[in-house]
Amino acid sequence: MTNTERDYHGYTPMDYDADSEADEVYQRCLSSLLTHAPIGRDDTVVDIGTGTGIVALELASKCDHVLGRDIYDEWLQYAREKAERRSIENVSFDHGSFREPNIEESVNVVVASYALYMAYDEGSEDELRTAIDGLVALNPRCIVVADKMRFGPTQTPNDWSRRKTV
Numbered sequence: 001m002t003n004t005e006r007d008y009h010g011y012t013p014m015d016y017d018a019d020s021e022a023d024e025v026y027q028r029c030l031s032s033l034l035t036h037a038p039i040g041r042d043d044t045v046v047d048i049g050t051g052t053g054i055v056a057l058e059l060a061s062k063c064d065h066v067l068g069r070d071i072y073d074e075w076l077q078y079a080r081e082k083a084e085r086r087s088i089e090n091v092s093f094d095h096g097s098f099r100e101p102n103i104e105e106s107v108n109v110v111v112a113s114y115a116l117y118m119a120y121d122e123g124s125e126d127e128l129r130t131a132i133d134g135l136v137a138l139n140p141r142c143i144v145v146a147d148k149m150r151f152g153p154t155q156t157p158n159d160w161s162r163r164k165t166v
Helices: 003-009 013-022 024-036 054-062 073-085 117-136 157-162
Strands: 044-048 065-070 091-095 109-113 142-146
Touching: 013 024, 013 073, 024 054, 024 109, 024 142, 044 054, 054 065, 054 073, 054 091, 054 109, 065 073, 073 091, 117 142
Parallel strands: 044 065, 044 109, 065 091, 109 142
Antiparallel strands: none
16 A cells, blocks of 8 residues: 555555444445345345455455456455455456546446445545446446435535534
8 A cells, every 4th residue: 555545545455454444334235235235146246445345355256256446456465365255256456546437347236335425525526426426337237236325515624523424
């Protein structure tokens, strides 16, 4: 991970996994995604913004193949190591973004969990729309967004807590 990446996230992939495991809202979101996402045994699923591979590794038991994509190399390497430790062979992790997901094969379902908000944070509604267009261009049967998001203008960091939650 470059210094810029570390500064952006503020913590390591291991910290993210620990925080996610302890976060009740994240765990409810993950449980709902795993229970309700329309994923079949023969499906190829893209987990865009895969981070440490939490969702990709959980989805692996539900489908034929999961393609985890993220922009941070250290996080991708960590996800690969987790897959190897768990002997999960139907998941692959590679560099990719909303705009350029780096997918050459046909996909059935795209999952964006706890990642799509970054497009909004980086460029407001226009960037969010561009990110969604990038996912739609993959021509999946379904796009599943599992996240908590807050929208609206802010003047100070304290305004974050007053944004509307979606």
